[in-house]
Amino acid sequence: MSTAAAVAPPVPTGRARRARPVRGESAAAYGFLAPNLLLLGLFVLLPVLGAAVLSLQRTNGFGAGEWVGLDNYSRLASDPLFWRVLLNTALFTLLVTPLSMLLGLAVAVLLNSVLPARGLFRSVLIVPMAVSGVATALIGVLVFDENSGVLDKVIRAAGLPDVPWQSGGAAAFASVVLVTLWWRVGFNMLIDLAGLQGISPELYEAARLDGAGGWQRFRHVTVPLVGPSSFFLLIMNVIYSFQVFDIIFVMTGGGPQDATSVLVTYAYENGFVTRDQGYAAAIGMVLLLLTLAFTLVQWRTSRSRDLAG
Amino acid sequence: MHLNRRQFLGAAGAVSLPAALAGCGFAPSSTPGPAGSASSGSGSGSLSFTTWGTDSELAGFRDVISRFEAENAGATVQLNAVPYEQMFTNIDAQLQSGEAPDLFRVPYYTFGSYAGQGQLLDLGPHLPADFADRFTPTAWAAVQNEDAPFGVPHHTDTSVILYNTALLEAAGVTDVPTAVEDAWTWEQLGEVATALRASLPADQYPLAYNWQGNGVTRWLSWLFQADGRFLAEDLVAPAIDSEAGRAAVEFTQSFFAQDWIPANGSVQSATYASDLWYAQTVAMTWAGAFLLPDADATLEFEWGATYSPRDVRGGGDFGGNAVVATSGADPELAAAFLDFLTQEEPMRDFCEVSSLLPTRADLSESGVEFVARPELSEVFLGQASQVLPEDAGQVASPNMAAIITVLQDQLEAAFVGGQSAEETVANMADGIAAATAA
Numbered sequence: 001m002s003t004a005a006a007v008a009p010p011v012p013t014g015r016a017r018r019a020r021p022v023r024g025e026s027a028a029a030y031g032f033l034a035p036n037l038l039l040l041g042l043f044v045l046l047p048v049l050g051a052a053v054l055s056l057q058r059t060n061g062f063g064a065g066e067w068v069g070l071d072n073y074s075r076l077a078s079d080p081l082f083w084r085v086l087l088n089t090a091l092f093t094l095l096v097t098p099l100s101m102l103l104g105l106a107v108a109v110l111l112n113s114v115l116p117a118r119g120l121f122r123s124v125l126i127v128p129m130a131v132s133g134v135a136t137a138l139i140g141v142l143v144f145d146e147n148s149g150v151l152d153k154v155i156r157a158a159g160l161p162d163v164p165w166q167s168g169g170a171a172a173f174a175s176v177v178l179v180t181l182w183w184r185v186g187f188n189m190l191i192d193l194a195g196l197q198g199i200s201p202e203l204y205e206a207a208r209l210d211g212a213g214g215w216q217r218f219r220h221v222t223v224p225l226v227g228p229s230s231f232f233l234l235i236m237n238v239i240y241s242f243q244v245f246d247i248i249f250v251m252t253g254g255g256p257q258d259a260t261s262v263l264v265t266y267a268y269e270n271g272f273v274t275r276d277q278g279y280a281a282a283i284g285m286v287l288l289l290l291t292l293a294f295t296l297v298q299w300r301t302s303r304s305r306d307l308a309g
Numbered sequence: 310m311h312l313n314r315r316q317f318l319g320a321a322g323a324v325s326l327p328a329a330l331a332g333c334g335f336a337p338s339s340t341p342g343p344a345g346s347a348s349s350g351s352g353s354g355s356l357s358f359t360t361w362g363t364d365s366e367l368a369g370f371r372d373v374i375s376r377f378e379a380e381n382a383g384a385t386v387q388l389n390a391v392p393y394e395q396m397f398t399n400i401d402a403q404l405q406s407g408e409a410p411d412l413f414r415v416p417y418y419t420f421g422s423y424a425g426q427g428q429l430l431d432l433g434p435h436l437p438a439d440f441a442d443r444f445t446p447t448a449w450a451a452v453q454n455e456d457a458p459f460g461v462p463h464h465t466d467t468s469v470i471l472y473n474t475a476l477l478e479a480a481g482v483t484d485v486p487t488a489v490e491d492a493w494t495w496e497q498l499g500e501v502a503t504a505l506r507a508s509l510p511a512d513q514y515p516l517a518y519n520w521q522g523n524g525v526t527r528w529l530s531w532l533f534q535a536d537g538r539f540l541a542e543d544l545v546a547p548a549i550d551s552e553a554g555r556a557a558v559e560f561t562q563s564f565f566a567q568d569w570i571p572a573n574g575s576v577q578s579a580t581y582a583s584d585l586w587y588a589q590t591v592a593m594t595w596a597g598a599f600l601l602p603d604a605d606a607t608l609e610f611e612w613g614a615t616y617s618p619r620d621v622r623g624g625g626d627f628g629g630n631a632v633v634a635t636s637g638a639d640p641e642l643a644a645a646f647l648d649f650l651t652q653e654e655p656m657r658d659f660c661e662v663s664s665l666l667p668t669r670a671d672l673s674e675s676g677v678e679f680v681a682r683p684e685l686s687e688v689f690l691g692q693a694s695q696v697l698p699e700d701a702g703q704v705a706s707p708n709m710a711a712i713i714t715v716l717q718d719q720l721e722a723a724f725v726g727g728q729s730a731e732e733t734v735a736n737m738a739d740g741i742a743a744a745t746a747a
Contacts, residue, residue, distance in 0.1 A: 061401055141580075147571055166572070166573035166578060166579070167572030167573045167578075250579060252577075253578065255721060256725045257721050257722065258577075258721075272397070275401075275422060275710050
């Protein structure tokens with residue numbers, strides 16, 4: 001900067017001298033942002049706006065819809081199936097988010113240590129990320145099919161009673177949670193592993209010299225220092241869980257008796273099977289509001305925690 | 310000429326943006342789009358035709374198209390084959406954006422949703438005067454909307470019982486009906502299922518039924534066999550809260566109560582009945598003829614086919630598909646192609662290769678011979694003869710999409726949740742009334 005200041009022509013005031021480069025930098029920043037903002041506007045904001053308008057109409061998608069104001073939202077409030085799928089979605093999120101984060105962190109810590117063939121283990125855990133959700137669900141069907149699936153065969157061989165993975169509500173819900181964990185833990189591990197590798201070994205050495213045991217080093221060094229990764233994962237896992245579709249659609253179709261139906265499968269059913277697209281859009285708007293509210297709360301909480309830290 | 314980095318990036322962006330937008334459909338492409346149809350008269354111009362299909366079905370369509378093009382100089386039909394899973398979300402989006410193909414294939418139970426919403430071309434004024442006479446009354450009824458034809462019945466299919474010969478013989482079931490009038494009664498079917506249950510180990514079951522997903526319309530076969538209806542003759546008022554409705558629910562509910570069917574064989578299950586039968590988890594399944602080529606090629610056990618049972622009368626599902634034209638198509642050319650598509654020779658060739666049933670009255674009478682398992686052709690043809698026009702007419706209701714959801718929810722509650730037959734048909738009647746009033 002001193003060189004730049006030395007060669008810059010004299011200017012009347014310091015304020016004017018600073019303003020020119022700031023304007024230039026802003027323009028450059030907006031220039032770089034513009035393609036993304038354009039795409040975001042076209043493919044995210046515009047459809048969201050369209051869905052919001054659609055949610056105020058009764059329409060099957062053909063021709064002009066009938067303007068019904070908030071009728072679709074009041075129908076939602078009195079629809080027992082909507083509350084059921086909302087509860088299912090919340091339960092799915094409450095199970096999948098902490099479990100995938102905990103398992104991901106545990107595996108990341110393990111694979112960050114001196115472990116033979118850790119590169120191989122890391123690859124094996126990351127492989128599910130490369131598999132599409134539908135393919136993952138099809139593998140899940142092979143495992144959890146209650147007539148010919150691998151898991152019930154193992155359970156039977158061990159002399160235990162069959163588990164109704166497809167016809168029992170709780171077991172079916174557990175099956176989609178387990179397959180989702182198999183799919184998601186690798187991603188969580190990858191992000192945590194990146195966070196762990198940014199922690200200086202000297203901190204652990206210092207903690208050890210201060211007499212901290214393994215658990216204390218994990219609790220008071222590792223956990224706080226992977227905070228940014230955890231924050232990112234929390235948001236991503238919650239958004240993913242709210243939006244889960246493919247695994248449930250393929251594995252259970254929402255059954256038995258809607259035990260595994262979630263907001264997105266219910267919206268799909270209304271939008272593309274029943275063709276009640278205004279109602280489906282209203283479900284989508286509820287999903288959007290829930291996701292935004294959660295993200296906002298987390299954003300504020302996390303910022304204050306960082307400030308306190 | 311020297312370019313600095315900023316100028317280079319700006320120029321690159323300016324050049325690439327139109328290409329990116331064209332790829333996304335926001336700018337016209339330089340090559341003609343497939344949806345365009347010439348506004349010429351019959352015999353010349355182009356049509357776009359979107360369908361899904363097995364390899365043999367697509368080969369059949371390509372063959373018909375090339376013959377049509379050879380006989381009509383200047384006419385072209387562009388076939389656009391898509392996976393079934395994407396077919397109707399694509400069609401809906403294309404209709405909504407005014408980019409629909411000129412022709413598309415549609416199941417009879419979905420036909421009404423499009424015809425009733427003014428999305429299809431009324432073919433009545435464009436088809437020959439005696440056109441309806443070539444079809445069976447049932448097939449012609451399946452493409453009517455407010456007494457006008459909005460499509461042509463291209464082929465049909467119906468479900469019969471496919472059985473595992475060894476498993477039936479092990480249960481002492483050796484006398485399987487060989488004529489449609491000798492089909493098992495519900496009671497006899499129950500006796501067969503009971504014998505199979507006693508003979509099979511706990512992890513095998515007597516039967517599976519193909520009512521999963523949108524196949525829930527196949528449950529209506531039981532209602533028709535009990536001589537019931539789900540819609541009154543006005544096709545608006547519900548008619549399912551009846552003795553026949555309760556009998557159909559009670560009988561099919563008993564499949565689960567008596568352990569005749571696997572617990573994951575209900576309507577909301579993601580496991581298809583045919584997969585349960587392929588895996589020999591069940592001894593019998595209900596299946597359409599379209600399954601024959603695959604079953605013939607892959608199954609290693611001995612199997613056969615017999616008729617669906619009867620109660621008060623015989624009955625079955627009017628499966629299969631119509632071909633419809635959209636309102637933007639050249640009506641004369643579309644009608645000429647649909648006329649050609651449903652002539653005797655093209656329909657016979659298509660049905661024999663694809664293991665599907667004809668909708669023409671003459672072919673239904675004289676029969677077709679499937680390439681795969683030809684001896685089973687008459688079982689499917691005989692079963693199709695049990696479907697009455699009034700059965701097919703109800704399934705062509707414009708409100709069928711919403712009715713399907715009602716059937717799925719209520720049958721799942723009956724089969725898995727143990728909801729009584731009385732409550733089930735009462736709820737179905739309420740749901741159907743709401744669906745047809747919407």
